Amino acid sequence: MKCTFLQKGDVPHALRLAFILLCMLSFTLDTFAQEAATVCLQCHSSQTGRGGQVVQPWKSSIHAENGISCHDCHGGDPMDATNAMSPARGFLGVPKETDVPAFCGRCHVGILADYRQSAHGQALGKGGPTCVTCHGSHDIKKVTLDLINEKSCSRCHPYERAAKIKAAMKETERQIVDIGEKLSRFKGEGVDTESTDKGLFSIRNTYHRLFHEVNTPRVTSESSKLQGELAKIDQSLQKLDEQRAKRKLAGAFVVAGALVAALLFHLLRKTYGNNRDG
Ligand code: HEC
Ligand code: HEC
Ligand code: HEC
Ligand code: HEC
Ligand code: HEC
Numbered sequence: 001m002k003c004t005f006l007q008k009g010d011v012p013h014a015l016r017l018a019f020i021l022l023c024m025l026s027f028t029l030d031t032f033a034q035e036a037a038t039v040c041l042q043c044h045s046s047q048t049g050r051g052g053q054v055v056q057p058w059k060s061s062i063h064a065e066n067g068i069s070c071h072d073c074h075g076g077d078p079m080d081a082t083n084a085m086s087p088a089r090g091f092l093g094v095p096k097e098t099d100v101p102a103f104c105g106r107c108h109v110g111i112l113a114d115y116r117q118s119a120h121g122q123a124l125g126k127g128g129p130t131c132v133t134c135h136g137s138h139d140i141k142k143v144t145l146d147l148i149n150e151k152s153c154s155r156c157h158p159y160e161r162a163a164k165i166k167a168a169m170k171e172t173e174r175q176i177v178d179i180g181e182k183l184s185r186f187k188g189e190g191v192d193t194e195s196t197d198k199g200l201f202s203i204r205n206t207y208h209r210l211f212h213e214v215n216t217p218r219v220t221s222e223s224s225k226l227q228g229e230l231a232k233i234d235q236s237l238q239k240l241d242e243q244r245a246k247r248k249l250a251g252a253f254v255v256a257g258a259l260v261a262a263l264l265f266h267l268l269r270k271t272y273g274n275n276r277d278g
Contacts, residue, residue, distance in 0.1 A: 038078035040070035057139035073103070100130040114212035127156060143208075145170055164216050168223040172207050175230040176200065182237050191240070196233060203229055 045055050058064055063072075071078040076091035078084065085091045095103040101124065105112025108131075115121040120128045134147060145166060153162035179200055183193050203226055210219050 038069055038071060039081040039084050040074075040076065040078055043081065043084070044070070054138045057136075061138060061140045062142050063140055068107075097130060098125045100132055104131045110209060111212050114209065118213045118215070120212075120214055129156070145173060161216060165211070165214065165219050168220045169207070169210065172223045172226050172230070175227060175234070176204055176207065179230060179233055179237065182234075186237070186240070191244075196237070199229070199233055 041055065044051050046052065058070070063069075069078065070076075071084075074092050074094075075089075076084050077086070077089035080089070083089050085093075087093075092103070101112055101115055101121065105115075115131070122128065124130065134152065135143075148162050148166040148169075150159045150162075153159055183196060183200065186193050206222070207226055210222055213219075
């Protein structure tokens with residue numbers, strides 16, 4: 001927090017006082033956050049070589065965003081600077097290439113299982129990709145289908161097989177996003193969408209688990225099954241939309257009717273009043 005606009009005369013006295021208090025609070029919070037950081041981060045942040053280069057990429061990763069820090073992957077003691085990297089404190093070091101899937105799979109259990117039985121997992125150590133080949137290690141971001149691209153997937157074999165998987169998944173993804181947007185619109189208008197939400201959530205999970213088997217026939221058939229289920233949800237939402245449109249129209253008629261009635265009443269009263277006066 002910048003505390004520079006505290007010159008006399010810039011702002012009224014009370015406001016300045018409040019601002020000073022706010023600055024003090026933010027300073028305390030900053031110090032607190034620094035203390036909460038691990039010894040791994042403190043020491044590695046000040047390194048210039050390969051030990052320090054990983055810190056910035058990690059800071060903007062989905063892992064940092066979710067509180068997964070150095071020691072969660074590499075082990076060790078994040079509170080004790082002298083013994084931080086001692087194997088006795090669970091330090092794992094840097095995994096060998098063939099150990100990478102198990103290293104990541106401690107947390108991503110289902111994905112590890114799918115990967116293991118895939119053609120990629122079978123080729124581990126024999127030219128097959130590991131998790132970090134596709135996702136990186138410290139700069140890991142939230143996934144999108146852009147991970148399947150010509151540059152990354154044609155390094156070891158023709159791109160065509162990747163393109164087929166991507167095409168099948170892309171259409172499913174489009175429908176999921178589309179229905180997700182419709183649902184949040186309905187929700188904004190106060191409609192109860194809970195059961196549809198659950199259905200979409202389960203479809204989304206199945207969809208995101210499809211990739212790591214890299215089994216093109218299965219991805220294609222599962223995708224078209226999911227697309228069928230999505231189409232059904234979409235139809236039910238369309239029906240809901242039509243019902244709401246009808247109800248709105250009916251509502252408009254009632255309002256219009258009431259207005260006409262009020263107008264008639266007013267005219268009648270005027271006529272009656274005029275007659276009485278005259
Ligand atoms: C007191 C400073 C310090 C602390 C604390 C520290 N490290 Fe290190 N770490 C280093 C240095 C120095 C290297 C060697 C870097 C190099 O080779 O350029 C290193 C290397 C590493 C490596 C690479 C090891 C290898 O085999 O190449 C990993 C992984 C690592 N640290 C993780 C951690 C984790 C996780 C923590 C906290 C539990 C931690 N470090 C705490 C200084 C520290
Ligand atoms: C999501 C798990 C994960 C997290 C979090 C993580 N690392 Fe790593 N780290 C790895 C993997 C996997 C490798 C092996 C490198 C590779 O194969 O690309 C690695 C390699 C390293 C290396 C060796 C780099 C080299 O060029 O030889 C160092 C040093 C390191 N990590 C330190 C850290 C520090 C410090 C942090 C915290 C800022 C951290 N790591 C956070 C997974 C992680
Ligand atoms: C050949 C490249 C490749 C390899 C190898 C790979 N992934 Fe992926 N991963 C992807 C792609 C592509 C997606 C995105 C699929 C999608 O959009 O649903 C993805 C998605 C993910 C997701 C998000 C899943 C979700 O439910 O949202 C995680 C987590 C993940 N991978 C972790 C891993 C781990 C752990 C490994 C190693 C065991 C691994 N990946 C190996 C390419 C790969
Ligand atoms: C200590 C547990 C842990 C380890 C080890 C770990 N991750 Fe994660 N990972 C998480 C958490 C928690 C998230 C965020 C929540 C989520 O999306 O699942 C995440 C998210 C991800 C995502 C983004 C998923 C999405 O929704 O888009 C990818 C990709 C990923 N991790 C890959 C890896 C890879 C590759 C490794 C090994 C280098 C690894 N993870 C190691 C816990 C871990
Ligand atoms: C580091 C090398 C490497 C990279 C990178 C790579 N693959 Fe592969 N892939 C292999 C190997 C090895 C096989 C198994 C032998 C073969 O079929 O050629 C394979 C097989 C496949 C198969 C056939 C699976 C089967 O059961 O027949 C598909 C589909 C595939 N990969 C998709 C992809 C996609 C999509 C990407 C990019 C996200 C990708 N690959 C990136 C090495 C790689």
